[in-house]
Amino acid sequence: MEKAKWYVAHTFSGYENKVASDLRLKVQNRNLSDLIQEIVVPTETVVEVKEDGTKKEYERKIFPSYLLIKMVMNDDTWYVVRNTRGCAGFVGPEGKPVPLTEEEIKNLGVEKVSVEVNYAVGDLVNVTDGPLKGYSGTVETIDTANNNVQILVSMFGRETAVDFALDEVEKAE
Numbered sequence: 001m002e003k004a005k006w007y008v009a010h011t012f013s014g015y016e017n018k019v020a021s022d023l024r025l026k027v028q029n030r031n032l033s034d035l036i037q038e039i040v041v042p043t044e045t046v047v048e049v050k051e052d053g054t055k056k057e058y059e060r061k062i063f064p065s066y067l068l069i070k071m072v073m074n075d076d077t078w079y080v081v082r083n084t085r086g087c088a089g090f091v092g093p094e095g096k097p098v099p100l101t102e103e104e105i106k107n108l109g110v111e112k113v114s115v116e117v118n119y120a121v122g123d124l125v126n127v128t129d130g131p132l133k134g135y136s137g138t139v140e141t142i143d144t145a146n147n148n149v150q151i152l153v154s155m156f157g158r159e160t161a162v163d164f165a166l167d168e169v170e171k172a173e
Contacts, residue, residue: 005099008091009067015086016041038070119171129168
């Protein structure tokens with residue numbers, strides 16, 4: 001069977017969540033969960049500070065009027081998505097769906113990439129990528145949820161905490 005890819009669907013303004021829930025229901029009713037695997041409305045949490053100092057937290061759509069759908073593209077799945085009320089079609093030349101590239105998926109943060117780490121807090125590690133490649137340091141914190149590790153690196157005679165992606169460092173031998 002063909003591998004599922006990420007596609008972008010265009011929706012009417014303000015209908016992103018409605019189209020996503022309707023599409024999820026169609027997928028469930030028609031047993032298409034192996035073909036249409038994920039439906040995402042990309043959002044971010046925004047903290048707004050009012051003039052009186054109170055903080056208000058809310059979800060904001062990153063791409064208003066767009067959905068990200070991980071699916072196996074064929075005539076049936078195209079028809080199901082395209083004929084969902086509120087969906088205006090796929091993004092691509094002349095409405096022909098074009099899958100997102102690996103780099104676009106990574107930049108959008110749609111799929112969480114899990115990285116196995118062989119080091120722990122307090123371990124000596126070497127930086128293997130980025131501008132500080134070749135430096136060594138001690139692991140301060142590991143945040144697997146955000147793919148982040150903080151290391152104390154000795155630069156210019158003083159210890160400096162620097163953040164790296166989990167796969168940019170490896171345990172020193």
